[in-house]
Amino acid sequence: MKKWLVVIILGAAQFVMVLDGTVMNVSISTVVDDLDSSVTAMQTAITFYTLTMAAFMLLGAKLGDIWGRRRALVIGSLVYGLGSLITALSPNMGVLFLGWSVIEGVGAVLVIPAVAALIADNYTGRDRITAFAIIGAVSGAAVAAGPLIGGFMTTYLSWRYVFVGEVVIMIGVVLTARLIGETSARRSIRIDLLSVVFSAAGLVALVSGMLQSKTWGWIVPLHSPELFGTPIAPLGVSLSAWLMVAGAALLWLFFARQRRLVARGREPLVHVELLSIRQLRSGLSVLGGQYAITAGLFFMIPVYLQMTLGLDALQTGIRIFPLSISLILFSIVGTRLSRRWSPRRIVLTGQWILVAGSVVLLAAIDPELTGIAFGAGMFSAGAALGLLASQLGNVNMSAVTADDTSEVGGLQGVFQNLGSSLGTALIGSVLIGALATSFASGIATADLSDKARIAVSEATQGGVAIIPAASVPELALEAGLSDTEAATLQAAYTESQLSSLRTALFALIALALLSLMLSRGIPDRLPTAQPDSSRSPAPPG
Structure with a gap:
């Protein structure tokens, strides 16, 4: 048991980070009433919680290298706990947005990369595979448990107690962090602030454009924002489209900046040549797709259950229970299967189950969402997501050397949270637009x-x-x-x-198929030791 104490502590932190992505979805109608707000405002808060993490995750990983990963974990946990406390006490949507979407997000950008790097620091060989599988299972359990925890708390106590509980857990992580070993800090690293600006502004612009497309239109202007009574739609094109173009341009500048820094012998915010590693590129892409699909499902279904059928938070959580229980169960099954099956076989199996489950869900849609087929579709989707959660962390970390684990932890955080924010923004916009x-x-x-x-x-x-x-x-x-x-x-x-709802589910099927196309680089087997150099160019493909 002592050997696994580190992964238990880190798992507790990971549980809270992931929990917040789904725990509030079943409480949307209650929070809207309590804070005199709207579903659109809640969609924005949910999106920006994960977007804040995606935008600053690389900075958080780099700060972990400078301060030391254990110190980054402690500081991040304290900041996260403060954000949770502010959220619990929030009197309106503005304060909730500050505490949850901003301050908690800032704390998470320190915690999430540190968790991945500290697992790599404290375990080797088969133990490392098991530890990453455990963290993946914990993430899956948090996604699954979120609706049940949120539903129970909201119905019988208050949604605010969820965040009080998070404060307690993060204090526990801080008090036990001294038991975690780590490699030494690299205090000589300099952070390139222009890289931070390019990456953060690019991601925010890209996701914000997608988020606002439901109101402003994708390309043809609909309800454009106004300045002094004049609609803002440059050259007759929706501001959403311009924001997404600007975001893509800023991200291109970010990648160009990283290559220029390396050429000059300076430390980049992230070594973008890591993405030339086929295994890592595929693992991160599938990870982003997994979180986008999860976020989309956990937004569209609760909104329908609460806003159309009028169910309360607990009833909503119970309707989602088939997905929740299968996600937890198959996270464990995937861990056990990894002893006999290759990562590629498990991931592809999960992805095909996800496509099939999404089709079943689409076919099963009826006014009450009570049919056996709907429950089977939710169970299948959860099983697929559980299988993916059990594999992708170790697939990504095994692609690089120990020196790069912190950077890959940051990249994982970026893809997880960018996937979640894009999933909520895209599926939410499709839902509201349709x-x-x-x-x-x-x-x-x-x-x-x-x-x-x-x-x-x-x-x-x-x-x-x-x-x-x-x-x-x-x-x-x-x-x-x-x-x-x-x-x-x-x-x-x-x-x-x-x-x-049917239209949004069809968009989900398209996302699942796209994720399947991006999985070609998932390996048939993982190396028993990490490669000597993760930064040597990989064969194209």
Whole structure:
């Protein structure tokens, strides 16, 4: 047991980091009511929690090299605990955004790379494979347990107690961190601030553009932001598209900057030549896809269950339970299978199960989401995600030498959280955009008076908001419509929510297929020792 004490401590920190990505999703309607906010604001907060981590993860990994990884773990845990405390006490969405999306995110950028690097520092050989599998299983368990923990706390106590619990766990990590061994710090490293600006600004612009596309439009301007009464849509193109282009350009500048620093003999923020290693490139790509799909599922399903069916947080968590239990179970199964199957076989099996499960989910969509097929689809998706979680950490770390484990830990954090933020932003935008399109189509064919059509047009001038379907008749009556027209509007809105869920699930299937295409470099077997040099060019492919 003493041998595994380090992985238990690090696993506790990893559990909290991942838990926050799903624990609030089942509480969306409650938090919206408590803080007098909206689903769109919650989508933004969820997205920016992971986006903050993605934007500054490389900086966090580099600071871990400078300060020492154990010190980075301690400092990050303290910052994270402070953010959790602020979130628990937040009186409005602005304070919640500061505590959760910003301060917790900043703490996590120190903790997550340190966890991966400290595992590599403290274990070797088969023990290292087992330790990374355990961390992967813990991550899967956190993703799965989030809806149940959040649902129980929100229903019987308060969603705020989730964050109080996180404060307690992070204090425990700080108090036990002295038991963790580490390699020495590299205090001579200089951080290139321009690289930090390029990477952070590029990721924020890219994801923000995708996040706002539901309102501003992807390319054709819809409800553009205004400056002094003038819509902002340069050259007649949506500001969302310009933000995404700017983000891509900044990321190109970031990569060019890293190569220039290496050529000058200076320390880059990340050695981008690491991405020439086929195994690492595939492992990180699949990891990003896994987290994008997970985040998308954990956003779209709870929103429908709460806003259309009116379920509370615990009922929502129970509906997601098949995915939760299978994710935990198959994280363990994947760890056991790794003794007989290659990483490639396990990962490909998981990816094909994910595609099949997503198709089953799409076919099983009905107004109540209670059918056996829906439960089977959720279970299959969880099984696939569990298999992936059990393998990818060790696939990535085994691709490099011990000197590069901190950088790869940072890259893993970037891909995990960029995947999560893109998943929430993309799937959320598809969901809300499809809702607007479907509702407009439904209203066009509905039996409504001119007065009703004008009222609907005025109410949706800034876009169609996600609200509980049961509240539509009350809003219609307040607008002076008849009972019959109120019922017609409710039926159209409910059908639009169901249609938008189908559209978002189809986008999820496309993501799963894309992830499958990116897995060609997952190895048939892992090396028994790390390679001598991770920075020598790898064969193309």
